[in-house]
Amino acid sequence: GAVVSQHPSWVICKSGTSVKIECRSLDFQATTMFWYRQFPKQSLMLMATSNEGSKATYEQGVEKDKFLINHASLTLSTLTVTSAHPEDSSFYICSQTGQTYNEQFFGPGTRLTVL
Amino acid sequence: QQQVKQSPQSLIVQKGGISIINCAYENTAFDYFPWYQQFPGKGPALLIAIRPDVSEKKEGRFTISFNKSAKQFSLHIMDSQPGDSATYFCAGFYNQGGKLIFGQGTELSVKP
Numbered sequence: 569g570a571v572v573s574q575h576p577s578w579v580i581c582k583s584g585t586s587v588k589i590e591c592r593s594l595d596f597q598a599t600t601m602f603w604y605r606q607f608p609k610q611s612l613m614l615m616a617t618s619n620e621g622s623k624a625t626y627e628q629g630v631e632k633d634k635f636l637i638n639h640a641s642l643t644l645s646t647l648t649v650t651s652a653h654p655e656d657s658s659f660y661i662c663s664q665t666g667q668t669y670n671e672q673f674f675g676p677g678t679r680l681t682v683l
Numbered sequence: 684q685q686q687v688k689q690s691p692q693s694l695i696v697q698k699g700g701i702s703i704i705n706c707a708y709e710n711t712a713f714d715y716f717p718w719y720q721q722f723p724g725k726g727p728a729l730l731i732a733i734r735p736d737v738s739e740k741k742e743g744r745f746t747i748s749f750n751k752s753a754k755q756f757s758l759h760i761m762d763s764q765p766g767d768s769a770t771y772f773c774a775g776f777y778n779q780g781g782k783l784i785f786g787q788g789t790e791l792s793v794k795p
Contacts, residue, residue, distance in 0.1 A: 569729060572726075574726075600781065602782075602783075609790075610787075610788070611772060611785045611786065611787050611788050612727065612772070612785045613785075614782060614783070614784075617781070617782070661726050661727070663726075663783075665781065669781060670714070670715040670717075670732075670776045670778075670781070671717070671729065671732070672717075672729070672783055673729065674719075674726035674727045674728070675726050676725055676726045677724070677725065677726045679724070
């Protein structure tokens with residue numbers, strides 16, 4: 569399967585600041601990547617689909633101006649949480665498809681804590 | 684209609700026993716059903732998956748049983764081990780847009 573990395577693995581920031589999370593495909597070109605959010609003891613919720621060279625597609629209820637996604641290359645997608653607030657504290661996970669369209673492989677996740 | 688309902692929420696099994704997790708779905712547009720295993724603080728890892736035209740798939744100690752008419756599928760972990768203790772998620776792959784819709788998760792604890 570595809571190997572996906574994320575950076576940073578954890579980040580603590582002050583309320584009102586912006587945080588950028590990187591998602592890298594290490595062994596497979598990814599025209600499409602996905603961003604999920606997971607609160608403690610809960611399931612993964614898809615936030616947006618990141619398409620290389622075009623605008624991301626956001627799920628209903630996800631603020632696109634708050635969660636900025638950039639997918640400038642086939643190996644890198646970034647999620648920027650702008651003006652973060654404590655309620656944005658969560659585990660953010662990216663994924664990409666493998667050699668078949670229906671398989672998704674996940675990164676190790678980024679723990680964001682907003683103080 | 685895109686929901687995938689998973690049960691139980693938590694499960695405790697003795698070492699060597701069989702762990703069974705159940706999922707049900709409504710959306711007939713799902714055409715692929717993976718199971719993911721997630722350890723605390725880690726991303727989910729693909730465990731095993733099945734297509735709806737297959738009734739059963741086995742990989743080592745892990746088996747998926749699929750009942751298309753009932754829109755239900757389940758994960759069986761044979762000879763459960765303490766190392767299997769993790770949270771398990773079923774999912775349905777929604778071909779339109781390539782989306783994965785996850786179940787609520789089952790926290791499995793295997794006691795030695």
